[in-house]
Amino acid sequence: MINLSDQMMYRLGNLNEEYRRVSYQMSSGKILERGSDDSVIFSKELHINDRIRTYDGLKNQIEKTTAYNNVSDISISQIKSGLEKVQTEVLKSLNAGMDMSDKKALATSLEGIRDNIYTLLNETVDGEYLFSGSDTTIQPFKKAEGFDQIGHPNYGKVEYQGDAILRQIAVAPNSYRDRGVHGFDIMFYTADSAIKNGQLNFNATDRVVDGNGLEWKVDLTDPLNPTLQQYDINGNPTASTLALTDNGDGTYTTETITQNGLLLEAKRNFFDDLHVIISALNGYDKDGNAITDPFAQNDIVREKMDTIKNAYDASNIAHAKLGARNNIFNSALENVQTQLTHFNILYQETAGADLAKLAMESKALEMTYSALYTTISKMNDLSLIKFIR
Structure with missing residues (x-):
């Protein structure tokens, strides 16, 4: 009797193992199923995969x-358009033929423009505020309590709750760039600035920011010796202070700056100036006191004309900064896409299966299986029983 040999079974087992390998590589597109199959290729695969994920x-x-x-x-473009409309409406109010009802109509128009700008400044994307600085969960601009109440200390006041520090986004491994602009860039203009050997003059309502984006606040713990105190990004006071002189008219002057590299800027909120203009057109001063003299109204409005230009210039500079930063990210995206394509190709060349080769191997296996089973079938036909017959 002729039996199947152990060698034939061994070859069949090898074919089955080879078929499993080919099937895995064709379905997964990968050469290796286990790292132990080839430690060198597996090590390269891990490195390239890490780069691809990065x-x-x-x-x-x-x-x-x-x-x-x-x-x-888009938001800044619309804000700039709003500021242009403000300038146009304010110029109208100074025409000699404008009576009180006309001015109140212009005040209503300005209030609408102000509210539109306010909405744009609080725009969000995916739950993140655009112009709040380092903490994008904080609403950047907020109307103070008493905003609509004539005579209230906060009448018409819009507060900036963000900071002057931008979030940084990775554009390459270990390389970061500033994203966007903050509220100080858009709706605040620089009233005064000072560097080493200079002094800063500012109003009590101004916000003082240094070149690193950190804010400095007036400390009146000792009213006779006021100081300007620096605060860190978390809102904690630092060791940096400057002595102040209270000028008695709502303004302060710092001592002469001696620190190398220190830049201080007094930032003025244009919403405050816009409030003064709207109040004057409605027949009130900034504190809510009635103004009956039309010439006094015009004087107040005329005094604030330059601040409109200052605010527009500030928003224009912010727009230019944003454009430059956008270009950086656009270039970075092109570079990252190039690197990603490179590593995907490298992965395919290093650890990816050759599908054309696998197709040929699969066909060869099919033919080998067919030949082997034909041989086995013929050997079965040579059994002793059939031989006797």
């Missing part, structure tokens, strides 16, 4: 930032 994460983050910046760009 650049894929960068790509997603930069694409999100690009969308974020595009919305910021």
